[in-house]
Amino acid sequence: SQQGEEDPQALSIQEGENATMNCSYKTSINNLQWYRQNSGRGLVHLILIRSNEREKHSGRLRVTLDTSKKSSSLLITASRAADTASYFCATDTKTSYDKVIFGPGTSLSVIP
Amino acid sequence: NAGVTQTPKFRVLKTGQSMTLLCAQDMNHEYMYWYRQDPGMGLRLIHYSVGEGTTAKGEVPDGYNVSRLKKQNFLLGLESAAPSQTSVYFCASGSTDRGYNQPQHFGDGTRLSIL
Numbered sequence: 001s002q003q004g005e006e007d008p009q010a011l012s013i014q015e016g017e018n019a020t021m022n023c024s025y026k027t028s029i030n031n032l033q034w035y036r037q038n039s040g041r042g043l044v045h046l047i048l049i050r051s052n053e054r055e056k057h058s059g060r061l062r063v064t065l066d067t068s069k070k071s072s073s074l075l076i077t078a079s080r081a082a083d084t085a086s087y088f089c090a091t092d093t094k095t096s097y098d099k100v101i102f103g104p105g106t107s108l109s110v111i112p
Numbered sequence: 113n114a115g116v117t118q119t120p121k122f123r124v125l126k127t128g129q130s131m132t133l134l135c136a137q138d139m140n141h142e143y144m145y146w147y148r149q150d151p152g153m154g155l156r157l158i159h160y161s162v163g164e165g166t167t168a169k170g171e172v173p174d175g176y177n178v179s180r181l182k183k184q185n186f187l188l189g190l191e192s193a194a195p196s197q198t199s200v201y202f203c204a205s206g207s208t209d210r211g212y213n214q215p216q217h218f219g220d221g222t223r224l225s226i227l
Contacts (some may be wrong), residue, residue, distance in 0.1 A: 045216065104154035
């Protein structure tokens with residue numbers, strides 16, 4: 001079974017709108033990371049948030065972490081067509097920090 | 113810097129054939145990973161390595177073997193390919209900082225079809 005799971009599976013928005021994706025996980029984590037994958041390419045790292053952090057920002061990206069609910073959200077503000085991609089959360093646990101497990105991803109389409 | 117390089121990029125095999133996928137990284141990372149990606153399944157960890165000469169099983173290790181003879185290389189082997197192993201394979205490398213995983217760097221994938 002997968003540690004992390006993103007929601008929704010697919011999201012379609014207009015350019016300029018905000019996009020929010022959620023990730024839920026099952027066991028206590030060490031780190032949670034978000035990655036982006038453009039079609040036909042490898043994954044690119046976006047943000048890493050540690051278990052003792054609650055919020056991180058990077059440009060138009062904002063990630064929150066709620067360890068009591070075992071969930072994280074990725075917010076992309078003022079979306080652009082170039083943000084069209086799949087987004088994955090990845091977690092490693094306190095007991096197995098060298099093993100990073102990915103969720104199934106959210107497919108984001110930004111319509112110009 | 114090349115980052116993470118996967119060889120080959122595409123391959124078609126017949127059932128029962130064997131092959132080796134090569135991953136090379138030039139960032140001096142300790143950790144290396146092999147994932148497979150299937151539609152709707154995200155990435156699933158096959159095997160990983162925390163250092164030269166060490167390997168460990170991931171989520172879906174059956175049917176695959178790996179070796180890490182040199183720090184910069186991580187090989188994934190299919191001894192007897194099966195159609196269920198048709199997938200896109202990604203290699204990644206990473207490091208740690210005071211016990212915390214750092215971001216992984218990914219190759220562009222190997223698209224493998226088994227007929």
